[in-house]
Amino acid sequence: MTGPREKMxxxxxxxxPPPPQVRELEEAYDTTLENFMxxxxxxxxxxxxxSKTVARYSHVLAExxxxxxxxxxxxxxxxxxxxxxxxWPSPTPS
Numbered sequence: 001m002t003g004p005r006e007k008m009x010x011x012x013x014x015x016x017p018p019p020p021q022v023r024e025l026e027e028a029y030d031t032t033l034e035n036f037m038x039x040x041x042x043x044x045x046x047x048x049x050x051s052k053t054v055a056r057y058s059h060v061l062a063e064x065x066x067x068x069x070x071x072x073x074x075x076x077x078x079x080x081x082x083x084x085x086x087x088w089p090s091p092t093p094s
Contacts, residue, residue, distance in 0.1 A: 029078075030078070033078060033081055033082070034081075037051040037052070037081055051080075051081050051082075051083075052081070054080050054081070054083055055077045055078075055080040055081045056077075057080075058076050058077065058079075058080035059073055059076060059077045059080070062076045
């Protein structure tokens with residue numbers, strides 16, 4: 001199965017580490033996601049840290065279900081960080 005990293009780099013599974021450009025892009029994506037979740041935490045103090053908690057539990061649950069591929073675990077963590085859609089700001093109708 002080919003994932004986003006392999007599609008971007010043109011590499012196949014087990015072909016070694018991704019090129020530096022892919023790592024930089026992933027780091028930028030992770031930083032953006034973390035900053036967005038931190039902004040939501042500051043906006044809604046009643047659920048502070050909820051996104052990180054959901055991501056952590058999802059990662060642990062995936063591992064306990066036998067998921068061991070690091071890229072898959074990272075994608076699960078990223079996706080779980082975004083699950084709290086109700087907390088995302090939405091435009092107010094004028």
